[in-house]
Amino acid sequence: MSLKVNGLSGRTLIYFSPVEWNGMQQRPHHLPRVMAHSFKSVIFVQPAGLRPISFNDRRRVLAWIRFRKSDGLKHPDNLHVCTPVFIPLSGSRWADKFNCLSTLKRLRSLLNNSVFKKSVLWTSTPAPLLRYLVPRLSNQYLIYDWIDDYSLFKDLPSAVMDTQKWLLQKADFVFASSMHLYEKACVLRAAETVGMLSNGVDLDHWCLDGNKNEVPEAIANIQHPIIGYFGTISHWLDTDLIESMARRRPEWHFLFIGPAYKSGLDRILGLPNIHWIGEQPYELLPCLADCFDAAWLPFRLTPKTKAINPVKIYEYLALGKRVVAPSLPDLKRLGPYVIPADGLSETESAILRVIRSGSGPEDKAGCRAVAAEFSWDRLWDGALQELAAHII
Known part of the structure; x- marks a missing residue:
């Protein structure tokens, strides 16, 4: 009709x-x-x-x-x-x-x-x-x-x-x-x-052209590999897992972009490989996130988070980034481009896999094809x- x-x-x-x-x-x-x-x-x-x-x-x-x-x-x-x-x-x-x-x-x-x-x-x-x-x-x-x-x-x-x-x-x-x-x-x-x-996802906003974008000034001094997250930083982030991962992998740099409310992030910002640059304009987020070597969704697994379907997952995919995320029900349908990982050991292995595999043309195309469905x-x-x- x-x-x-x-x-x-x-x-x-x-x-x-x-x-x-x-x-x-x-x-x-x-x-x-x-x-x-x-x-x-x-x-x-x-x-x-x-x-x-x-x-x-x-x-x-x-x-x-x-x-x-x-x-x-x-x-x-x-x-x-x-x-x-x-x-x-x-x-x-x-x-x-x-x-x-x-x-x-x-x-x-x-x-x-x-x-x-x-x-x-x-x-x-x-x-x-x-x-x-x-x-x-x-x-x-x-x-x-x-x-x-x-x-x-x-x-x-x-x-x-x-x-x-x-x-x-x-x-x-x-x-x-x-x-x-x-x-x-x-x-x-x-x-x-x-x-x-x-x-x-708004594909037009998140699908960058094929040209190499200049590294934004806000993260120019952060070394690679960068494991990144953008979005509101609050109690649903697993700060214990983030801290354990940062201590276990001091050569990895963890970048957080977004406003923070009751997050507990303050207590781990003293670690040299954890970086928080606050809320950034929506127009700059694609260029900032394009610098991620691995996109991460470090959410706690709780009844609250099991009921959500995070928008940022589809935005990561539209950039051609594979994502490491907890085993939330709605993410299981996203195939090999969203890697489920719970706990320190699984998450470390999944991030390492993404870093080592890189983001070749076929991988980017696969991520973007999934994003286009959404x-x-x-x-x-x-x-x-x-x-x-x-x-x-």
């Missing part, structure tokens, strides 16, 4: 994001961009957050205040960013009700009534305000994009877990970003209303085929 028959191309999609538009580029940034080609327009609603703010959130608050100036700004591909006024006390009933009304008012100021009534709601967040907002929008079709199992996040308000449960019951359709979440969703609701929408455009086309049978 075509989009034209279903009338999606004439509708507006309202996208409730778990992260800010000006944050690190993740699934909630890439999906709205490709969605905008299928809908009349996409409204990206900035998040109210999933917990009350603390002193550690001061940088995010300042960034949000600065970004308020661009509220309603039209971005390429017919995508608009909407920044309602929020009380940053998510999980508090009175604050959630206020945030609901503020969001509703802002959306109605952007869309006329007829467009608003025919809009499609897509949420990638179990923000508690949605339990008050969605019932006020009874005519809209609701899609829940399940990207994390928030029942495993013990530091969040109970209202977040309640909202996740509510969305899994009330949404007209649920997409899951990992096989673990897909299988769980099929148990919790009718399987025909559940779809798999994997994480993916381009955001291709994944969204598949999701549309499933939605076409449900949205009327």
Whole structure:
């Protein structure tokens, strides 16, 4: 059934994001961009957050205040960013009700009534305000994009877990970003209303041309071999494994790129072969990561990480890099280009294998062919085929 028959191309999609538009580029940034080609327009609603703010959130608050100036700004591909006024006390009933009304008012100021009534709601967040907002929008079709199992996040308000449960019951359709979440969703609701929408990659951004790129200044003094990681550095990184590997292989240099939150990385930065260069512009990441001799995903194996499908895996592959990673369920389908390794001995052997094999033309081509199967455009086309049978 075509989009034209279903009338999606004439509708507006309202996208409730778990992260800010000006944050690190993740699934909630890439999906709205490709969605905008299928809908009349996409409204990206900035998040109210999933917990009350603390002193550690001061940088995010300042960034949000600065970004308020661009509220309603039209971005390429017919995508608009909407920044309602929020009380940053998510999980508090009175604050959630206020945030609901503020969001509703802002959306109605952007869309006329007829467009608003025919809009499609897509949420990638179990923000508690949605339990008050969605019932006020009874005519809209609701899609829940399940990207994390928030029942495993013990530091969040109970209202977040309640909202996740509510969305899994009330949404007209649920997409899951990992096989673990897909299988769980099929148990919790009718399987025909559940779809798999994997994480993916922006191929144009990550596939560098064949020319040898100049080594970025930020890592010019780091010796090879470089075992690299980029992304948010937090509690899911296995710092014990990283430290053990760095001590066991002092001739290897371990490079970490990205913002750090409660990571425990500080205690091992004194080692001479561990390097952290902080968050870098998205535009520079391909050139930085192209210098990796081995790409590494040093995640802990926990119930939380088993439920995720890391975006960076596909970005590594698009660069032509083979990846060493723990045996997460979604990575098993990626063949010989993602090498599963758990524990110190397996990980050391896998990294050594990648370093010794190098990245020849055939190897790079194989990695990129796998990545191409997970381009955001291709994944969204598949999701549309499933939605076409449900949205009327």
